């Protein structure tokens with residue numbers, strides 16, 4: 001990539017220099033008499049070029065832009081070099097925009113940094129050249145333009161190592177640093193329709209959920225983390241097997257079991273932005289296509305409550321909507337699935353799509369067919385492991401607590417969501433008080449459950465009795481009366 005020359009020794013350099021001087025004098029005296037002026041100039045500059053002493057150093061110039069686009073090596077160097085600031089550094093630039101979490105530190109012009117890679121010394125220098133800006137007529141209109149670049153200087157013999165391995169290392173380190181500093185975004189739909197339809201609007205995603213704080217089955221949690229990590233590492237694999245680099249997850253389970261929290265944990269784990277696609281706000285397939293094409297790589301597209309967010313016409317019969325609605329709403333399930341499978345996933349990289357539902361059984365089979373959602377994740381009621389996780393997160397209880405036994409016993413007899421447990425645990429910082437709250441909740445739920453079972457049994461019995469009496473006589477206590485009575489008993493208990 002770079003022209004190489006054999007390095008002359010100092011003595012050969014000296015003799016070359018002496019012979020150059022002699023030749024120059026000779027040439028000059030002959031030339032003055034014999035050679036016309038323009039040719040004389042050319043000969044002298046050629047001789048000077050070949051006899052100039054050569055430096056053993058090579059300098060790579062890394063400019064800010066390459067043509068119209070940014071030079072990624074420049075951007076990476078800017079970020080990477082901030083981690084290499086030494087006590088010798090004298091001037092730094094510091095800034096913070098409202099949307100950034102941390103301060104940004106950059107080198108000031110003229111600053112030098114020394115770095116080492118595989119024992120090779122590398123000298124970086126940040127240069128800013130200011131020049132007068134000429135307008136197209138060649139006149140100077142007083143504007144100044146700035147050309148910013150890094151110079152990276154090292155011994156020529158390391159050229160291959162630096163170009164092939166060091167620059168790559170700088171690019172990777174900068175990406176890792178950027179990911180750590182990155183402020184995640186949550187994109188939602190702007191519902192005030194402008195002339196060209198609904199648009200994405202973004203806010204910082206500051207959802208604190210992580211896999212550590214999420215109460216879920218440890219095996220399932222590890223399986224999800226491994227699946228995500230494998231997915232982001234497999235760019236080459238997806239390319240080789242000819243598949244779009246995307247992954248689909250279906251999260252299902254009752255309300256309050258942590259589906260939305262799991263999405264936030266996934267985003268925080270991968271450092272991916274989230275696009276929350278509220279289908280109810282989209283009227284046409286064309287809007288959907290435009291919105292999907294406007295999503296960025298390395299993002300999670302979320303469609304929550306897919307079973308009830310919009311009554312998508314059935315893929316096979318096109319009959320999901322009432323006739324009069326269909327005139328206005330032209331969004332179809334097949335449109336959604338086509339974009340997700342086709343255009344959208346093939347025009348981007350590292351895309352994740354997540355559907356959530358409270359009722360997996362109500363989903364259109366087209367959504368569930370193999371290959372569409374790669375992983376089906378059941379977020380379920382809290383078990384004793386999930387409870388301990390929440391107690392650790394909310395109350396800092398790492399080991400055992402004397403109330404755990406009673407709580408675990410009650411949890412085996414009733415269904416409670418992590419959201420309900422979390423709510424109780426937040427009520428007090430005193431572990432005993434908070435855990436007593438959980439016990440009360442569980443007892444209440446158990447009683448409600450018994451009551452509901454009672455009601456169901458009694459209703460069944462009443463109906464059967466009525467049937468046996470061959471209609472005519474009503475059962476003495478109707479279902480409604482039983483419910484009202486149960487509610488009164490529950491209130492009394494509370």
Ligand SMILES: Nc1ncnc2c1ncn2[C@@H]1O[C@H](COP(=O)(O)OP(=O)(O)OP(=O)(O)O)[C@@H](O)[C@H]1O
Nearest residue numbers: 213214215254255256257258259260261418419422
């Ligand atoms: N598995 C869990 N681990 C930790 N906290 C949880 C969990 N599930 C729920 N929570 C708590 O309950 C709140 C509500 O949970 P979340 O919104 O994630 O439930 P969801 O399953 O998405 O419910 P919905 O089906 O109604 O959308 C969360 O903010 C969190 O504080």
Ligand SMILES: [Mg+2]
Nearest residue numbers: 259260261304
């Ligand atoms: Mg949710």
